[in-house]
Amino acid sequence: MSYVREDGLAQARRRRKRRSIIVLIIAAALVVGAFAYALGYINTSGSSDPAASSCAVTTTSPPQSIFVLNVYNASSDTGVANRTATAMESHGFNIGTISNDPYKESLSGAGQIRFGPKGKKNAVEFVKKYLPGAQLVQDGRTDDSVDLVLGDDAPVIKSAPPTTATPPPGCDNVVQ
Known part of the structure; x- marks a missing residue:
């Protein structure tokens, strides 16, 4: 068996070559990692401004705005229906008629909430909480x-405080 002895210069070349290969592998891994990280920020929604799409403030209409609420005055006070209708509108209600009671009743209690079969859920779920002592009266109307x-x-009934739509954090300077 022959044993070949290498001189110091050949060993140094081999070490330098190994180090170069290791440095190139690490650099390539960093480039691939940076590319993958950058792909995570590409907007796939089609908008050219990714900040605008993630900072859009969405508003939804409240459920009580899907039906018409008529406000009638059957008390001895004047202007009660107008004030109440304004307050109810600030709470998201879709106000229809504002007038004196069409049945010309004079109610001494809190009042009445009148509805048809389709409007019972609306009356109980949305309107009753604003006039808790009111009598629920189902009539013959066919709408909700x-x-x-x-x-x-x-x-x-007090008006709802004004609400302002606040953008998510980090979206303060985005022009929409």
Whole structure:
């Protein structure tokens, strides 16, 4: 068996070659990792401005805006129906007629909430909480509208505080 002895220069060349290969492999791995990281920020929704699409403020209409709420005054006070209708509109209701009670009743209690079979859920779920002492009265209407009839003891319904749509954090300077 023959043993070939290498001189120091050949060993140095081999080490330098090994180091170069290792450095190239690490550099290639970093480039591939940076490319994959950058792909995570590409917007796939088709918008040219990725910040605008992620910072869009969406607003949804409240469920009580899907039916018409008529507000009637059956009390001895004047202007109660107008004030209440304005307050209910600020809470997201779709206001229809504002007038004196068409049945010309004079109610001494909190009032009545009148509805048809299709509007019972709307009356109980959305309107009743604003006039808790009101009497629920089902009538013969065929649509889902609800009448809010205010009596002498009807509570004052306050307007909802104004809401401002706030963008998500990091979207303060995005022009929409």
